[in-house]
Amino acid sequence: MSDTVRVRFAPSPTGHLHIGGARTALFNWLYARHFGGAFVLRIEDTDRTRSTDEYIDAIIEGMTWLGLDWDEGPFRQMDRFDLYRSYVERLVQEGRAYYCYCSAEDLEARRQKAMAEGKSPAYDGRCRRLTEPVAGVTPAVRFRMPQIGQTVVDDLIRGKVVFDNAQLDDLIIVRSDGTPTYNLTVVVDDVDMKITHVIRGDDHLNNTPKQIQLYEAFGYSVPKFAHLPMILGSDKTRLSKRHGATSVMAYHEMGYLPEALLNYLVRLGWSYGDQEVFSRDELTRYFSFENVGKAAAVFNPEKLLWLNQQYIMAMAPEALAKMIVPFLAREKVIAEGGSLDMAWLGRAVKTLQERAKTLVELARSLRYYIVEDIDFDPKAKEKFLNEKGLPLLKELHAELLGLAEFTHDGLEGVFKAVVAKHGVKLGALAQPVRVAVTGGTESPGIYEVLEVLGKEKTLKRIEKAIAAIG
RNA sequence: GGUCCCAUCGUCUAGCGGUCUAGGACGUGGCCCUCUCAAGGCUAAAACACGGGUUCGAUUCCCGUUGGGACCGCCA
Known part of the structure; x- marks a missing residue:
């Protein structure tokens, strides 16, 4: 690898940093650190109706807690609309994109109808040949997808994946309100930010040929792709709230150590022989896509709990003592803002740390040491x-x-x-x-x-x- | 419905044609240690989805079936 590795994590601020996102961020981070490359954080907030600043803060908070530090960014796509506009103009001028006057409602209705009839819900291309604007309608812009030939995604994890271009429909790259959409911005930004490796969830694999067509329309070479297997819930469906906590910060509150969560997440899809517990240093040293599996993994809270206990046991009591104070306050073992003899607390923690699977458990078990009076069970x-x-x-x-x-x-x-x-x-x-x-x-x-x-x-x-x- | 991906113990995985009576880890059962609970040690049960090929030989390669998942948005 002669070129410097540049990777990015590109979440949309429509929710907290969740388990799946954290795993994607982790693999990107690991890859960058392994090769001494750059890790870029980019916020994909082109959907103005769903993106919020609160979620941007929440994502940053989650990444910070996990210790996944980025080298550049956070960049916000909202600040880069002018850049996207220039790219779109080029495409329209060259005839690679065209205006579409179909209304969102019509499109949705046609999609439903096609699905009901068992047909492909793809866009039929009816505005492709329009030469005159439709009066009174502000159009969206669609990319003119080639309809013959094939597009090959050469994936670092899956190998070559071939798609018939006939299956690719003309995607909207600019909404009728003038804002660019994901498939356009992701390509423009990855080019502009000189991203060398696009590491993301499996769910993006089907979008990749469309994006490759965009790269080619712009005349840029495509980056390397690595599509990570998904994380599933216990019922083997996509991980969601139904399966319990999915927000990374919820794990913080439940008393998990960031190291333990990271260690658990990396083993979902990646392995290094029989080793289960890795230091951050070992992780960056050993990480490689050669050891990343292809199959989706079921999230197993029990094993996370075990790992967390391993990490709690291995910690220096003094450090653990420092970390436990907020939990003691929350469990009402000490008063908010109350002070403790930290050296003594360290000794107390030492006696209990191999008996706690979480910091919450540890805080609760510390109670009889700290409070004045106890009740008998x-x-x-x-x-x-x-x-x-x-x-x-x-x-x-x-x-x-x-x-x-x-x-x-x-x-x-x-x-x-x-x-x-x-x-x-x-x-x-x-x-x-x-x-x-x-x-x-x-x-x-x-x-x-x-x-x-x-x-x-x-x-x-x-x-x-x-x-x-x- | 179309396209694409995937398939080893309940779960995470090792295995990259013979070393497999399929290894490790979580969880589960038993035993040991022991002032209780943990931790630790030992141990047990537990898997190559199915059917065809290829090969002297398939968990490993190919095809099909089945099963699961993802995508098909003016979401990302």
Whole structure:
């Protein structure tokens, strides 16, 4: 590859950045980074009725969160209408495009009729030969598609795909309101921005021959194409809201790490032997279209969850602690804007990070460390805070009182001694204590918990538990 | 309806003619570890859609069938 690689992600701002879009952006980003090329962000907002600035911000927010940084842009097609106009004028002058006076309503009606009769709903070309304008009608502009021969899409993932030009109908390149349409702007911009590789979803494959005809009409060489397989929902239909969250930022809110989402997404369609977990660096190093599959992939939330846990486990506790604070506030574990001893929080996080699949779970599980008072789970209380455990708890409380430092080894010594004295198994003591200090029956090792909790809170909670029994 | 794409365990995938009694991962079951829950280790069940070719030999190549998907917009 002697020429510099230039790729782009070109979303339309008609919705949030979703899973499918993020995957397309990721593959483009990976390809650019792999070859040290440029990644361009272009907003395709020619549909004025559906595009909004809010969605542009949302897309940028999503890309930023994922760490998919772009080198140029964001460019907005709305700012480039003059450029498109000059290209269209050229086409019209050369007879490669013509004015179409059919109304949108008529077109729609004819399409419906054709479909109902089982015929192809393609445009019939009735305005092709018009020489005079139709009075009182502002026309759209159509591209005159060649009707004989074939167009070949040479795809990096699928190989050569052949289309008969007779199947290609004359597409509208300028709406009657004067705004250009996607098939025109995508070609003009990819030429203007010197895009070398068009990497996009499979759903664009059928548009590609039409776009290639546009390239040829302009006299430009076509870029390389790579059409990625689609991501499907569990019922094998196109991924949508019905299948749960599709917005990338929704995953942020649910407590997923961007690294985990990216890692999951890249494995949908791409593989590198048996490896499942990749660092960003490995991804850019290993990425190649040779390892991209052709078949659509079903989105599997379970595996994403597992990957997220892998990433949470691998994180430095201090970094995780910093990241968890907003989630603690949202879960009402701490007050909004409240402060915490971050070094201590890091130690607390360390005991729980391999037990959480999401940051939301982690934040919730941190509760008993942070809040002053805990409530006992009724079932746990009934099972473990009873007469049987009472002497053990009392004995432990007395011993703990004399323990100066709450260290893992120190605590273990005290527990072992109490257990030995009463001739019971460790569980007979550990479980009541666990319920006493955490309110429930599940937690990290009891010594770890007490070490983080500290002497004061521990004794207070054991006292409360004893009181609850008696 | 037309055109195009696709097809290995439930899911993501490895496999690029013999190494396949088809490998890994998620999930599921069992066992181990163990103060609970996790994590971890071991283990089990689980797939080449079907039919024709080509070949000494097909999961792998070709054709067809079936099944799924996408597109056919003055959406992108």
